[in-house]
Amino acid sequence: MSFAKLDAASRKLEALEHALSILGADEATHMAVGGGEKRAEAMAELAGMHHQQATAPVIADWIDAAKSEDLEPDQRLAVGEFERDYVNATCLPTEFVQRRTTATMRSEQLWRDLRAKGDWDSFLPALEGVIALVREEAGLRAEATGLAPYDALMDQYDPGNRTADIDGVFADLKAFLTDFVPVALDVQDQRLARRPRKTLNAPYPIEKQRELGLAAMRAVGFDFTHGSLAVSHHPFCGGVPSDVRMTTRYRTDEFLSSLMGVLHETGHALYEQGLPKSWSHWPLGKARGMGMHESQSLFVEMQIARSGAFWEFMLPLVHQHLGEDAIPGWDIADILNEVNFVERGYIRVDADEVTYPLHVILRYELEQELVSGKLEASQIPEAWDAKMTEYLGISTINDPKDGPMQxxxxxxxxxxxxxxxxxxxxxxxxxxxxxxxDLPDMDEQMRAGDFSAINQWRGDKVWSQASRFSTPELITRATGEPLNADHFKAHLRKRYGQA
Incomplete structure (x- = not known):
């Protein structure tokens, strides 16, 4: 059977993916400084083997033949994902991939050097070259998939998402946020006038912070028999579902950024650990795109870990692991003042829950114009500044480092x-x-530190479904309706719109 051949091939590909993931996680955490050159050679060799096997012409023959075989429902869905992966892997000629790799590596290297200096003019030629290649890639992917060029790029990250659907949702959200940000700031000022922000009683030893993070991970359901926590320059969740490699970073002057980062990455990890194990080697068994992955990390960080109910459970753990005098005189309201602080800022990755979407919508709008050719790279600083001024009331026209170079x-x-x-x-x-x-006593469960029903619900609705459905269909099946900005708006009003 051709499906059996696809199944066998996918097990070999999974083995290579496993090795690459673990080598990559190790490189960012434990690899000796002098190991970089050989590690790069090894990973490049493995990546080449993976690409060669994944794009072999015989795979296309097996996919075509498998379509007419008598298959179980999940196997039939798996064939569709095999085909989607194959098209994405083969639609770019090797010569193009080599050109793109060279150009983006050089561009990233320049960016690391020039961003700190805010030297847009020196960076521009490299970015122009990358954008030209992105337009070329969008055309190649569009031709292979039948999608519009930007949709074809977006489909790599979130299968099924289309600008025709997202444009309206984002426009609605943008209109709401531009009005709501001043409201949230005013409400915050009123609240802080009554209860000012308190100072933290630093320093916080790293080992104690680590123990607090591990306790939080354990509480919300992380399986330490299939994962671990390490330190890296930038927090991430990597590895493989059977061996998730999570990282964080620590500051001794405060502990909340590391703790919230740990909880965010734990959300990613729970998704990976909850994927169906029996067909983990199929593309169908992988997580369904970056939007769904972010939804799982942000569910833990935003929906759970920035709520009062969660902190009624968490605050005693802070005292247990950091000491009773870690945050002297603080109560739940003080913690929430800190973890839910809103401010207009330049930097996306530092943005709060209220202003963050405006940073993303700005980039989404500019990207579409860059890919279509409506906007050129040289025009980015002015276009970026116009949107930052309109959406957040701050200007970046003389600050490319904290603007379009960030x-x-x-x-x-x-x-x-x-x-x-x-x-x-x-x-x-x-x-x-x-x-x-479905869980009307969800807050009571969190106060008690019981996340089992919450995780079971997400396991049934999201994790166990893996890539059976497109992103939009998975949302509809899990919640009973298509993506609707009203739920996010209601969440923000409840948390930030009441003094």
């Missing part, structure tokens, strides 16, 4: 990725609304 995505050619971040926040809020209907 993210690695464009230097690296990752166009179509940004929407996933805000889609994830919206999906998380919508999942939260649906969950509360």
């Amino acid at each position: 993210d690695v995505h464009w230097p690296g050619g990752a166009f179509g990725y940004f929407p996933s971040y805000t889609l994830g926040a919206m999906i998380a809020a919508q999942l939260g609304t649906a969950m509360r209907k």
Whole structure:
């Protein structure tokens, strides 16, 4: 049977993916400084083997033949995902991939050096080259998939998402947020006038912070027999579902950023650990795109870990692991003042829950114009500043470092990725609304430190479904309706709109 051949091939590909994932996680955490050159050679060799096997012409023959075989429902869905992966892997000629790799590596290297200096003019030629290649890639992917060029780029990260659907949702959210941000800031000022922010009683030893993070991970359901926590320059969740490699970073002057980062990455990890194990080697067994992945991390971080109910459970753990005098005189309201602080800012990755979507929508709108040719790279600073001024009331016209040079995505050619971040926040809020209907005592469960029913609900609705459905269909099946910005708006009003 051809399906059996696809199954066998996917097991070999999974073995290579496993090795690459663990080597990559180790490189960021434990690899000796002098090991980089040989590690790069080994990973490049393995990646080449993976690409060669994944794009072998015989795979296409097996996919075509398997379509006419008598298959079980999940096997039939698996064939569709095999085909989607194969088209995505083979639609770019090797010569193009080599050109793109060279250009994006050089662009990223320049970006690392020039961003700190805010030297836009020196960076521009490299970015122009990357954007030209992105347009070429969008055309190649569009031709292979039948999608519009930007949709074809976006489909790599969130299968099924289309600008025709997202444009309206984002426009609605943008209109709401531009009005709501001043309201949230005013409400915050009123609250802080009554209860000012308190100072933290630093320093916080790293080992004690680590123990607190491990306790939080354990409480919300992380399986330490299939995962671990390490330290890296930038927090991430990597590895494989059977061996999830999570990382964080620590500051001794405060502990909340590391703790919230740990909880965010634990959300990613729970998704990976909850995927169906019997067909983990099929593309169908993988997580369904970046938007769904972000929804799971943001569900833990935003829907759970920035709520009062969660902190009624968490505050005693802070005292247990950091000491009774860790935050002297603080109560739940003081913690919430800190973890839910809103401010207009330049930097996306530092943005709060209220302003963050505006940073993403700005990039989403500019990306579409760059891919279509409506906007050229040289025009980015002015276009960026116009949107920052309109959406957040701050100007970046003389500050490219904290404006259009702040993210690695464009230097690296990752166009179509940004929407996933805000889609994830919206999906998380919508999942939260649906969950509360099924679990009306959800807050009481969190206060008691019992996350089993919450995780079971997400396991049934999201994790166990893996890639059976497109992102939009998975949202509808899990919540009973298509993506709807009203749930996210209601969440923000409840948390930030009441003095």
